[in-house]
Amino acid sequence: MAFIQVEELKKSYGSLEVLKNVNFTVEKGDVIAIIGSSGSGKSTLLRCLIELETINGGTVKIGDDYLIKDGQYPTPAELKRVTSKMGMVFQNFNLFPHKTVGENLILPTMLVKKTDKDTAMQNCRLLLKKVGLEDKIDVYPKYLSGGQQQRVAIARALMQNPEILLFDEPTSALDPQLTGEVLGVMRNLAAERMTMLVVTHEMSFARDVATKVLFMHGGEIVEAGTPEQIFNNPQNEKTKQFLAAAVR
Amino acid sequence: MDFTYIMQVTKALMEGFGATLWLFVLVLVLSIPIGFLMTLILRCKIAPLRWLVNVYVYVLRGTPLLLQLMVVYFGINLAFSDYFHIKRETAAALAFVLNYSAYFAEIFRGGLLAIDKGQYEACKVLGMSKLQTNIHVIIPQMFRVAMPSVTNEAITLVKDTALLYAVSVPEILHYAKATVVRDSDMTAFVVAGVIYLIMNTVFTLLFTKIEKKMAY
Numbered sequence: 001m002a003f004i005q006v007e008e009l010k011k012s013y014g015s016l017e018v019l020k021n022v023n024f025t026v027e028k029g030d031v032i033a034i035i036g037s038s039g040s041g042k043s044t045l046l047r048c049l050i051e052l053e054t055i056n057g058g059t060v061k062i063g064d065d066y067l068i069k070d071g072q073y074p075t076p077a078e079l080k081r082v083t084s085k086m087g088m089v090f091q092n093f094n095l096f097p098h099k100t101v102g103e104n105l106i107l108p109t110m111l112v113k114k115t116d117k118d119t120a121m122q123n124c125r126l127l128l129k130k131v132g133l134e135d136k137i138d139v140y141p142k143y144l145s146g147g148q149q150q151r152v153a154i155a156r157a158l159m160q161n162p163e164i165l166l167f168d169e170p171t172s173a174l175d176p177q178l179t180g181e182v183l184g185v186m187r188n189l190a191a192e193r194m195t196m197l198v199v200t201h202e203m204s205f206a207r208d209v210a211t212k213v214l215f216m217h218g219g220e221i222v223e224a225g226t227p228e229q230i231f232n233n234p235q236n237e238k239t240k241q242f243l244a245a246a247v248r
Numbered sequence: 249m250d251f252t253y254i255m256q257v258t259k260a261l262m263e264g265f266g267a268t269l270w271l272f273v274l275v276l277v278l279s280i281p282i283g284f285l286m287t288l289i290l291r292c293k294i295a296p297l298r299w300l301v302n303v304y305v306y307v308l309r310g311t312p313l314l315l316q317l318m319v320v321y322f323g324i325n326l327a328f329s330d331y332f333h334i335k336r337e338t339a340a341a342l343a344f345v346l347n348y349s350a351y352f353a354e355i356f357r358g359g360l361l362a363i364d365k366g367q368y369e370a371c372k373v374l375g376m377s378k379l380q381t382n383i384h385v386i387i388p389q390m391f392r393v394a395m396p397s398v399t400n401e402a403i404t405l406v407k408d409t410a411l412l413y414a415v416s417v418p419e420i421l422h423y424a425k426a427t428v429v430r431d432s433d434m435t436a437f438v439v440a441g442v443i444y445l446i447m448n449t450v451f452t453l454l455f456t457k458i459e460k461k462m463a464y
């Protein structure tokens with residue numbers, strides 16, 4: 001049984017069908033790269049998984065729990081329990097500007113998991129070290145570069161000890177010379193077998209790090225496979241066109 | 249212009265300074281929390297409450313403070329003359345607090361609108377409740393964003409205290425005018441102007457200091 005199972009997922013905004021019939025599975029430790037042209041529904045798919053958008057139909061099973069079953073959500077408490085297995089990293093970081101790096105990390109765990117401050121601080125230092133920013137603990141986000149802010153955001157997501165991390169274009173807001181440090185942190189996470197779903201325009205990351213690539217078009221996954229299959233031997237016309245334009 | 253006369257005038261005007269300062273502090277201390285409360289109501293689920301606050305803000309921002317002051321003082325005393333008499337100072341404080349809380353509500357609403365929706369989303373994916381999100385993330389940023397407007401409002405308030413004159417509460421302007429008429433000498437008006445300027449300078453410095461403290 002797969003770790004994450006998505007079946008016939010549907011999402012509409014009014015009469016606009018944004019996700020038509022999305023099916024895929026994820027194994028524990030998979031790094032899923034989600035690629036596709038603008039407006040194909042990549043962000044919406046991630047946002048549906050973590051309850052930033054309401055799903056209109058289908059089934060999503062995570063581990064042994066249903067996020068939604070045949071279009072029926074569980075109780076709010078159960079829903080919260082299921083989504084709490086996931087963390088998310090946004091394109092524009094969304095750090096709390098009025099909190100220092102350290103406070104950004106410890107505030108949510110202390111509030112949500114009722115972790116005591118000492119434990120939270122210990123964990124905070126550990127994770128900042130992991131993303132290479134232990135010396136920035138008392139600094140406010142605005143004094144950090146975009147790449148550093150994104151690494152803090154990843155550390156903050158890790159503080160909640162998620163089983164799955166969702167990334168929505170984590171390097172798209174960065175200057176090209178800063179994408180490397182963020183992708184490096186993500187590579188390390190992949191090496192530790194963190195389950196990750198990554199919407200990205202970084203084709204080299206998708207090719208080198210992903211275990212599986214999903215190509216989306218018009219609200220559907222039109223092709224899925226290993227990076228070799230997708231990049232070296234795409235079957236679908238749309239995939240071929242997209243890759244030809246993306247790789248250039 | 250002779251110095252002893254200026255000192256004498258200043259001393260006379262300082263008799264009104266107390267009333268001015270009293271109104272200023274009272275209005276700030278009361279209308280900031282009330283304005284904030286109204287902003288919270290504007291975000292609550294009960295539509296009639298929101299509607300009420302919207303009308304309140306609309307009316308109080310759309311009519312002159314001087315009119316509101318007169319309505320509160322003369323109006324209440326006319327309508328309830330058989331039952332009680334509202335003191336000038338009380339009426340003035342009431343009118344000012346009503347008016348300024350509407351402005352502060354509007355300022356705080358603007359502060360909330362300025363906060364990026366990504367902040368709410370980050371809180372949600374981190375598992376924070378709506379209440380936790382508001383208390384720890386949204387409201388502190390709202391105050392920070394609103395602070396320059398609050399400073400502006402405080403400066404306007406210093407000048408608006410001169411409206412006390414209209415309901416004959418003896419404040420700085422009251423004494424200034426009495427002195428000018430008595431001595432046929434404009435000096436008292438100049439001194440009054442200088443006192444307002446000094447007050448505003450002091451408050452501006454104070455508020456800027458608070459703003460700096462809140463900066464991140």
Ligand SMILES: Nc1ncnc2c1ncn2[C@@H]1O[C@H](COP(=O)(O)OP(=O)(O)OP(=O)(O)O)[C@@H](O)[C@H]1O
Nearest residue numbers: 013016018036037038039040041042043044045169
């Ligand atoms: N809140 C919304 N209301 C209405 N339509 C929306 C909303 N959010 C997204 N859409 C529409 O849904 C479609 C998919 O959007 P989505 O953001 O998921 O695309 P994407 O694949 O992430 O694109 P990009 O690469 O530009 O980020 C688009 O047509 C978009 O206009």
Ligand SMILES: [Mg+2]
Nearest residue numbers: 042043044168
């Ligand atoms: Mg997107």
